[in-house]
Amino acid sequence: MNAAAAAFKMQLRLALRTPNYWMVQISTIPQVIIFFSVIEAFDRPDLLINALLAPILMAMWSTALWTGGSVVRDDRWMGRLELHAAAPVGYGLVVTARVAAVVMLSLLVVPLTLATAWATYGIDIRIAHPVVLVVALLLTAAAITGTGMIFSSMTILSRAATTFQSSASYPFLLLGGVFVPLALLPVWARPFGRLVFLSWGSDLIRDSVTQPVVTALPWRLAAIVVLGAVGFGVAQWLVRVVLYRVRATGEIAAP
Amino acid sequence: MTAALRIARNAALVGYLDVRAQYTWKSWLFGWIVRATAQVLFFTAMGLLVGGRDLVLFAFVGNVAARAAQAPLGTGPDTAWERGLGTLPLLVVAPRSMLPVFGGRSAFYIVQGLVEASLIFVILAPFVGFSGNWWWLPVGLLAISLGAYGLGLFLAAIAIRRLRIGNILFNLVFYTLITIGGVNVATSVFPTWVQRTADLLPLHHGLLGLRELLATGPSRGAFGQLGLELLVGVGWFLIALVGFRLFAEGGRRDGTIDLEE
Numbered sequence A: 001m002n003a004a005a006a007a008f009k010m011q012l013r014l015a016l017r018t019p020n021y022w023m024v025q026i027s028t029i030p031q032v033i034i035f036f037s038v039i040e041a042f043d044r045p046d047l048l049i050n051a052l053l054a055p056i057l058m059a060m061w062s063t064a065l066w067t068g069g070s071v072v073r074d075d076r077w078m079g080r081l082e083l084h085a086a087a088p089v090g091y092g093l094v095v096t097a098r099v100a101a102v103v104m105l106s107l108l109v110v111p112l113t114l115a116t117a118w119a120t121y122g123i124d125i126r127i128a129h130p131v132v133l134v135v136a137l138l139l140t141a142a143a144i145t146g147t148g149m150i151f152s153s154m155t156i157l158s159r160a161a162t163t164f165q166s167s168a169s170y171p172f173l174l175l176g177g178v179f180v181p182l183a184l185l186p187v188w189a190r191p192f193g194r195l196v197f198l199s200w201g202s203d204l205i206r207d208s209v210t211q212p213v214v215t216a217l218p219w220r221l222a223a224i225v226v227l228g229a230v231g232f233g234v235a236q237w238l239v240r241v242v243l244y245r246v247r248a249t250g251e252i253a254a255p
Numbered sequence B: 001m002t003a004a005l006r007i008a009r010n011a012a013l014v015g016y017l018d019v020r021a022q023y024t025w026k027s028w029l030f031g032w033i034v035r036a037t038a039q040v041l042f043f044t045a046m047g048l049l050v051g052g053r054d055l056v057l058f059a060f061v062g063n064v065a066a067r068a069a070q071a072p073l074g075t076g077p078d079t080a081w082e083r084g085l086g087t088l089p090l091l092v093v094a095p096r097s098m099l100p101v102f103g104g105r106s107a108f109y110i111v112q113g114l115v116e117a118s119l120i121f122v123i124l125a126p127f128v129g130f131s132g133n134w135w136w137l138p139v140g141l142l143a144i145s146l147g148a149y150g151l152g153l154f155l156a157a158i159a160i161r162r163l164r165i166g167n168i169l170f171n172l173v174f175y176t177l178i179t180i181g182g183v184n185v186a187t188s189v190f191p192t193w194v195q196r197t198a199d200l201l202p203l204h205h206g207l208l209g210l211r212e213l214l215a216t217g218p219s220r221g222a223f224g225q226l227g228l229e230l231l232v233g234v235g236w237f238l239i240a241l242v243g244f245r246l247f248a249e250g251g252r253r254d255g256t257i258d259l260e261e
Helices: A002-016 A019-041 A045-077 A081-086 A091-106 A109-121 A130-154 A160-166 A169-175 A187-194 A197-210 A217-249 B002-022 B025-044 B052-073 B075-084 B088-093 B099-105 B108-128 B134-159 B163-180 B192-199 B204-216 B220-254
Strands: none
Touching: A002 A019, A002 A091, A019 A045, A019 A091, A019 A109, A019 B163, A045 A081, A045 A091, A045 A109, A045 A130, A045 A160, A045 A169, A045 A197, A081 A091, A081 A217, A091 A130, A091 A217, A130 A197, A130 A217, A160 B025, A169 A187, A169 A197, A169 B025, A187 A197, A197 A217, B002 B099, B002 B108, B025 B052, B025 B108, B052 B075, B052 B108, B052 B134, B052 B163, B052 B204, B075 B099, B075 B134, B075 B163, B088 B220, B099 B134, B099 B220, B108 B134, B134 B163, B134 B204, B134 B220, B163 B192, B192 B204, B204 B220
C-alpha cells in the first residue's frame, strides 16, 4: 500500500508540472461551448445537464486513456519497466495509483465546466440530489481509472498499441451515452452500451440533477461498481500477462 | 526559388516516410480511422437528441470537414517534436530559410487530411442517409486542408520556439475551429466578434463553400468561399514565414536555438 501511496503522490506532483497533462483540461473550455451552442441554437434548455456532463466525462475519460498510456510508455522508454518487473510490488498496482491520481485531478474540470458555462451562457444550475450526484461522480471516476488501465497495459505490447489505445476514446464516449443517452441510440447498440460502465454513470448523474426521484438507485450504483471492478480486474490481469510475456520473449526494453 | 522547391520536395518525402513508419495499415485502419470515425459519429449523433435530421446531416458534413483540417494543423506539434530531435542547429547553420524544410516536412498531412476525411465520409454517409452532390467533396476538403496547413505552419513557428506548449496550442486551436467554424452549428449563432474571428481562421469559409457545393453544386458563391479559405491559408503562411525568420535569426543571434525552453 505504501508503494501505491508513493506512486499516487509522485504522479500528482508530476501532473501538476506537465503542460501536456493540462491539455485535456484546457480543451474542456471550447468543448463546453460546442455543446451549449448546439442546445442554445435549437432552443433546448432542458438539455442543460447533458451539455454540462458531456465535456466533464470526455475530459476524465481522455485523461485516463492518455496519461494511463503515457505512464507505461514513459516507464518503458526511460528504462524503468525492467526495474518494475524485478520489484516485489505488482506493477499493476503502481500504474493504478498513478492513473487514479490524474483522474482525481481531472475532477477539476467540474468547476471549470460550470465556470465556462456561467461565463459564456450565464448558466445557473440547481441540483435535485447533490449526494447522489457526488457518489455517482466519484464511483464513475473510480471505474474510469480501473477500466482505462486496460488500454495502458496494451501499450507495453507494441508501438501500434498507442494508436489502438487512442481508438478507445470516442467509441466509449458514444456507447457511454455521455451526451446522447443510450436509450436514443439504435436498438442493436444498446446492449453493448449497457456493458460500458459509463452509460450507467452518465444516466445516473443526469437523473441526480434533473429527476425529482431517482429510481432503482442501489442497482444503478451497483452496475457502475461491478462493471468498474470487472474493468479493474481485467486490467490487472492484462498487466501481469503482458509483463510476463515481454519478460519471456526478452522484449521488455524493445521500443 | 528552384532550390527552395527542391528542399521542400525532399522534406516532403521525409515527411511521407515518417507517416508510413508511424502506422501499419492495420493500426491506421482499425486504430486511427476507427477512432476518427467514432469522433465524427459522436458529434453527428447529437442530432438524435437535439435538432433531429437537420443537425445529423449538418454535423456530419461539418465534422468530416474538421477531420480534413486536423491533420494539417498537426504540423505545429510535429515541428516542435523535430526540435526535440536536434535537427534545428543543423538547419540554422544551413544557408537557407527553414520554411521550405518544415513546409515540405509536413506537406503530406494535406493529403492525409483529405484521404482520411473522404474515407470517413464514405463509411458513414449511408448510415446518416446523406444525399447530395458527394462528388464535390474532395474539392471542398482539399481547400480546407490547404487552408488549415497555412495555420499549421504558423503554429509550427510558435511551437518551435516554445516546445512544451506545442500540443496544448494545437488542441486549443483545433477545438476553437470546430467550436466557431460552423461545424456543429452555423457561425452566425455567435456574437459578431466571434464571427469576425472565424473569418480569419481556416475551416469557416471552406466549410461554407463545401456545404454549398454538396447541396446545390458549383456556383460563384461556393467557389468564392473556397477562394477565401485558400486566401486565409496563404495569409497564415506568410505570417509563418515571418515567424520562422524571427525565430531562426533570434536564436542564431543569442545562441539559444537548442537550449531555450
